[in-house]
Amino acid sequence: MINYEALFKISYGLYVVCSGSKEQGNGYISNTVFQVTSDPPRFATCCNKDNHTVGLIESSAAFSVSVLQIDAGAGIIGTFGYKSGKDTDKLKGMEVRYGETGVPIVLNDAIAFLEFRVVETVDVGTHLMFIGELVQTEVLDDTVDPLSYLHYRKVKKGVAPKNAPTYMDKSKLEKSKVEQVFAKYECPACGYIYDEEKEDVKFDDLPDDWVCPICGEEKSEFIKL
Amino acid sequence: MINYEALFKISYGLYVVCSGSKEQGNGYISNTVFQVTSDPPRFATCCNKDNHTVGLIESSAAFSVSVLQIDAGAGIIGTFGYKSGKDTDKLKGMEVRYGETGVPIVLNDAIAFLEFRVVETVDVGTHLMFIGELVQTEVLDDTVDPLSYLHYRKVKKGVAPKNAPTYMDKSKLEKSKVEQVFAKYECPACGYIYDEEKEDVKFDDLPDDWVCPICGEEKSEFIKL
Numbered sequence: 001m002i003n004y005e006a007l008f009k010i011s012y013g014l015y016v017v018c019s020g021s022k023e024q025g026n027g028y029i030s031n032t033v034f035q036v037t038s039d040p041p042r043f044a045t046c047c048n049k050d051n052h053t054v055g056l057i058e059s060s061a062a063f064s065v066s067v068l069q070i071d072a073g074a075g076i077i078g079t080f081g082y083k084s085g086k087d088t089d090k091l092k093g094m095e096v097r098y099g100e101t102g103v104p105i106v107l108n109d110a111i112a113f114l115e116f117r118v119v120e121t122v123d124v125g126t127h128l129m130f131i132g133e134l135v136q137t138e139v140l141d142d143t144v145d146p147l148s149y150l151h152y153r154k155v156k157k158g159v160a161p162k163n164a165p166t167y168m169d170k171s172k173l174e175k176s177k178v179e180q181v182f183a184k185y186e187c188p189a190c191g192y193i194y195d196e197e198k199e200d201v202k203f204d205d206l207p208d209d210w211v212c213p214i215c216g217e218e219k220s221e222f223i224k225l
Numbered sequence: 226m227i228n229y230e231a232l233f234k235i236s237y238g239l240y241v242v243c244s245g246s247k248e249q250g251n252g253y254i255s256n257t258v259f260q261v262t263s264d265p266p267r268f269a270t271c272c273n274k275d276n277h278t279v280g281l282i283e284s285s286a287a288f289s290v291s292v293l294q295i296d297a298g299a300g301i302i303g304t305f306g307y308k309s310g311k312d313t314d315k316l317k318g319m320e321v322r323y324g325e326t327g328v329p330i331v332l333n334d335a336i337a338f339l340e341f342r343v344v345e346t347v348d349v350g351t352h353l354m355f356i357g358e359l360v361q362t363e364v365l366d367d368t369v370d371p372l373s374y375l376h377y378r379k380v381k382k383g384v385a386p387k388n389a390p391t392y393m394d395k396s397k398l399e400k401s402k403v404e405q406v407f408a409k410y411e412c413p414a415c416g417y418i419y420d421e422e423k424e425d426v427k428f429d430d431l432p433d434d435w436v437c438p439i440c441g442e443e444k445s446e447f448i449k450l
Binding site: 002007010011013032033035038039041042043044046111120122134136137139142145146149165169 | 226227228229230231232234235236237238257258259260261262263264265266267268269271292336337338339345347349350351352354356359361362363364367370371373374375389390391392393394
């Protein structure tokens with residue numbers, strides 16, 4: 001039997017992965033960045049084939065990883081995680097440095113960044129896995145812990161975007177808590193769920209100017225499930 | 226420039242990865258287990274080519290992942306992380322279940338386990354990356370957080386074993402703190418460093434029955450660096 005709750009026990013960080021150039025750059029939120037060999041140090045990241053950034057990584061053969069800090073704002077996660085670079089210039093207004101390979105590196109809410117040259121690409125199904133060799137790295141703030149996916153889920157009540165490797169189709173989760181007296185409200189922009197069972201305040205009792213903690217969508221746009 | 230300290234900002238969990246069978250099973254500590262696609266849910270793990278377990282995963286085409294809990298004891302990390310299955314039967318005395326594929330699953334200090342059938346193997350240099358499809362998963366304890374590599378390093382003062390993808394050659398780390406008045410003592414069994422600069426107690430002042438927090442090696446065996 002597969003209990004999908006077990007998948008949430010795997011630990012991840014949260015990162016902004018960028019690629020492209022000064023003229024055409026883009027990025028997305030990733031939780032799958034990890035070291036795969038120690039000598040030389042190589043890292044892998046998975047990118048959904050539907051992501052706008054996938055083509056940029058393929059053509060520039062490079063990408064950057066900005067490590068988000070534990071208190072990263074909803075703004076940066078909303079912009080890079082729940083919008084598409086096909087429709088918006090995600091880097092507009094962001095603090096960006098350009099790396100040795102020319103890829104953009106997002107500095108907002110970042111405690112460190114790593115820049116990679118792609119040495120191998122593996123097709124893993126819905127995603128491409130890019131394996132990269134280190135070009136440069138920098139620690140920007142050594143006093144703050146990185147944001148973990150567990151913290152993002154438990155404290156920030158965030159959910160994985162649809163293109164993430166860890167996206168969870170809600171129907172797959174066990175239905176043990178179905179007979180609830182609490183209601184759930186879904187953000188139409190990013191899929192964030194306000195679950196009254198886990199909150200101290202009923203949705204209706206939230207102030208009118210309350211916004212989605214993930215993407216900033218207005219309360220009035222939420223859909224009762 | 227590459228600042229190797231930046232590599233420590235990437236988040237990982239800590240797992241016991243096992244393979245083989247009832248007759249010949251083995252496992253090792255891994256921090257690189259991660260989901261690579263959501264549909265179907267596929268996971269990857271990296272295993273050093275020198276690890277005894279690598280041959281078992283290749284021949285059985287399956288492996289299990291036990292998610293360690295935040296307070297996992299030094300015993301399990303010492304056994305699976307710093308000993309070789311070539312010399313010892315690591316599973317002896319452990320609480321083990323055998324999966325649908327026949328691989329051993331370690332239950333000690335585990336809050337969940339996942340069992341995989343290997344669908345692809347990628348040679349990434351010093352390590353092989355095994356990509357697996359879910360066979361079964363189970364949550365064993367939903368009240369305790371998983372152990373993160375950050376917690377293991379910061380709170381438990383642990384270091385990565387030599388065969389880990391995240392093993393760090395100490396000479397690579399920046400030498401900014403070289404002119405210290407504190408001494409460092411290294412565990413000859415597992416490489417754990419007792420760094421007086423980071424501890425409240427000088428090494429000599431530790432009780433004689435103090436043992437390595439990682440592998441249990443005796444204080445008298447430590448080597449002053």
